[in-house]
Amino acid sequence: MADPFRWRSTTIRAITPATARVKSFRFDALDGPHRAGQHVDVRLTAPDGYQAQRSYSIASVPGDPAGLELMIERLADGEVSGFFDEVAEIGDAIEMRGPVGAFAWEAADGGPVLLVGGGSGVVPLLAMVRERALRAPDVPMLLIYSARRAAEVIARGELSARSRDETGFDLTLLLTREGPTAGRRIDRVMIDTAIECLGMPRHSFVCGGNAFVGTVADLLVDAGVRPSAIRTERFGG
Amino acid sequence: MATRGFTGRPPAAEIRERLPPGQYLTDDFPVLQMGPTPRVSTEGWRFTLRQGAKPLASWSWDELQALPRTRWGGDIHCVTKWSKFDTAWEGVTIDDLLAAAGLEAPTGFVLAEGHDDYTTNIPVPDLLGGKAMIATLYEGQPIEPDHGGPARLLVPHLYFWKSAKWVKSLRFTERDEAGFWELRGYHMYGDPWREQRFTGD
Numbered sequence: 001m002a003d004p005f006r007w008r009s010t011t012i013r014a015i016t017p018a019t020a021r022v023k024s025f026r027f028d029a030l031d032g033p034h035r036a037g038q039h040v041d042v043r044l045t046a047p048d049g050y051q052a053q054r055s056y057s058i059a060s061v062p063g064d065p066a067g068l069e070l071m072i073e074r075l076a077d078g079e080v081s082g083f084f085d086e087v088a089e090i091g092d093a094i095e096m097r098g099p100v101g102a103f104a105w106e107a108a109d110g111g112p113v114l115l116v117g118g119g120s121g122v123v124p125l126l127a128m129v130r131e132r133a134l135r136a137p138d139v140p141m142l143l144i145y146s147a148r149r150a151a152e153v154i155a156r157g158e159l160s161a162r163s164r165d166e167t168g169f170d171l172t173l174l175l176t177r178e179g180p181t182a183g184r185r186i187d188r189v190m191i192d193t194a195i196e197c198l199g200m201p202r203h204s205f206v207c208g209g210n211a212f213v214g215t216v217a218d219l220l221v222d223a224g225v226r227p228s229a230i231r232t233e234r235f236g237g
Numbered sequence: 238m239a240t241r242g243f244t245g246r247p248p249a250a251e252i253r254e255r256l257p258p259g260q261y262l263t264d265d266f267p268v269l270q271m272g273p274t275p276r277v278s279t280e281g282w283r284f285t286l287r288q289g290a291k292p293l294a295s296w297s298w299d300e301l302q303a304l305p306r307t308r309w310g311g312d313i314h315c316v317t318k319w320s321k322f323d324t325a326w327e328g329v330t331i332d333d334l335l336a337a338a339g340l341e342a343p344t345g346f347v348l349a350e351g352h353d354d355y356t357t358n359i360p361v362p363d364l365l366g367g368k369a370m371i372a373t374l375y376e377g378q379p380i381e382p383d384h385g386g387p388a389r390l391l392v393p394h395l396y397f398w399k400s401a402k403w404v405k406s407l408r409f410t411e412r413d414e415a416g417f418w419e420l421r422g423y424h425m426y427g428d429p430w431r432e433q434r435f436t437g438d
Binding site for chain 1: 238239240241242243244245246247258259261267268269270271272273274275317318353354383417418421422434435436437438
């Protein structure tokens with residue numbers, strides 16, 4: 001099998017806006033398989049040799065014929081995310097290595113699976129939703145997705161359609177800055193309701209900003225989910 | 238090969254020389270862990286040195302507090318690319334733990350074990366000579382649970398995944414046995430200055 005930790009050059013094949021601040025980038029497929037939820041490291045090199053590296057979650061499923069998908073959110077003053085937002089074009093060569101990470105789920109792991117994402121933390125969970133649909137449609141899966149505003153919801157159309165069309169997959173979308181749920185945060189009631197609907201999860205994945213992940217992981221433990229069944233991934237910093 | 242159109246924002250020279258390759262400086266203290274923060278109380282807390290399954294010595298919280306204390310200040314480097322400068326820790330060095338137990342390190346390697354069942358491997362020479370401690374204070378205050386409190390291993394010259402949070406034991410092993418991340422492709426040693434992030438680096 002190819003060495004996943006060797007840096008190699010990959011090419012941007014497509015760029016699509018996902019929200020005002022998030023773009024989807026399609027690259028050549030990785031040399032080997034990944035598990036849904038894993039990330040890659042990306043490295044940029046300046047003419048003077050200066051390099052910057054960042055980790056980005058993979059949104060696509062292994063073997064996706066459209067290639068590897070990353071969804072990159074433009075951060076304020078983002079040295080690397082700013083490059084992807086403003087400079088990167090189709091055909092550009094980018095150094096990448098991976099897949100990396102233990103925040104991962106595959107069909108053989110089974111379910112029920114409870115996913116909780118905040119903001120762009122939904123990206124690795126989207127890969128799991130897609131993986132389930134493709135390779136494990138019998139596994140019950142529920143995604144609680146907290147976003148600030150409707151316009152900031154990543155893959156909204158896809159997630160809503162899957163929730164409507166796929167038996168066994170449910171989406172709970174919480175908008176925290178507009179509409180009837182403005183001001184609400186994910187709380188114990190929402191977690192309990194999700195577990196009632198889904199059953200006690202065998203696996204739970206939580207991804208988002210630091211405070212979000214800490215709060216949600218504590219709520220899951222309080223609701224009776226085994227700590228060893230909970231995997232967390234935090235971004236920021 | 239340069240990335241088309243990327244100039245980046247290299248930090249000032251005095252920062253750059255303190256940053257290992259591929260790292261960037263942050264003022265935050267990000268939290269990286271595989272699962273929820275375990276609830277570890279100092280009541281009933283014990284820290285144990287083991288060889289295989291056999292306990293060699295163990296300390297309650299109060300017993301640990303009574304051992305000689307050491308301060309360490311300096312820079313820490315996380316494999317997820319952030320570095321944080323001028324951090325300040327206090328705790329009990331591994332040298333002082335062994336001395337208090339009247340022991341010499343019985344083998345050449347250790348697996349540090351956390352209350353969350355996390356493990357990570359470190360060669361014994363990297364834990365001795367004042368290079369590592371069981372830290373209980375950060376910037377003079379009890380370490381926050383999110384940062385590994387009440388007690389975490391501190392091995393600051395290696396990537397920070399080696400500094401196991403919520404540490405409960407050091408298990409001496411005959412061989413260099415891979416821990417949680419090392420089994421998943423992270424480097425067995427993890428020197429940030431040689432950028433040993435993953436197997437083969």
